[in-house]
Amino acid sequence: MQDGNVGADGELEAKVLEAIKSHGQEGIVQSQLASELGIEVKEIAKLVMKLSRKGLIKKETVTIDGRRVTKLYGVPRKIRLDVKLDTLVEIPCFTCRYYSDCGPGGRWSPRDCIILNEWLERKVQERASRSS
Numbered sequence: 001m002q003d004g005n006v007g008a009d010g011e012l013e014a015k016v017l018e019a020i021k022s023h024g025q026e027g028i029v030q031s032q033l034a035s036e037l038g039i040e041v042k043e044i045a046k047l048v049m050k051l052s053r054k055g056l057i058k059k060e061t062v063t064i065d066g067r068r069v070t071k072l073y074g075v076p077r078k079i080r081l082d083v084k085l086d087t088l089v090e091i092p093c094f095t096c097r098y099y100s101d102c103g104p105g106g107r108w109s110p111r112d113c114i115i116l117n118e119w120l121e122r123k124v125q126e127r128a129s130r131s132s
Contacts, residue, residue, distance in 0.1 A: 012039070016047045020057055021074035027060070030070040048072060092119050 019037055020028060028036070034044040048070075051057045058073045092115045093099055098108040110116055 012043075013047055013050060016044065017051055017056055017074070020051075020072045023072075023074075025073070027071045027073040029064065030059075030072055033072060087123070090119075092116055 016033070016037065016039075019033060030044060030048060031041060034041045037044070039047075048057065048059065052059055056075055058075050060071045060073065061068055062071050063069075093102070093110070096102070096115065102108040102110065102113070104111065
């Protein structure tokens with residue numbers, strides 16, 4: 001059975017991480033984060049150190065209104081994809097007649113592309129059948 005504090009610490013760590021990420025690319029000053037979450041500055045400092053060591057956040061010392069402060073930023077999660085060159089050649093985008101006009105928010109978009117989505121579904125099914 002887990003110690004109750006371990007679960008609480010993990011929950012608090014997750015809460016702090018989410019709060020930092022919610023500030024996006026602008027980041028948040030560490031003391032401001034403490035105020036926002038109603039957590040003591042010392043406790044925030046400990047949690048920030050843990051999150052930084054895990055590579056989940058980035059700390060940066062900046063000067064704001066003549067004061068040096070620590071600003072915190074979320075770090076995007078890295079996803080490892082094993083891709084073979086043969087698979088890249090098969091991607092329908094490279095032979096698509098709309099390739100040069102395709103992009104997020106455009107008339108043609110990878111998000112809404114039936115051809116790409118069907119190809120991806122086939123690849124997922126193929127991989128699942130090989131794993132079974």
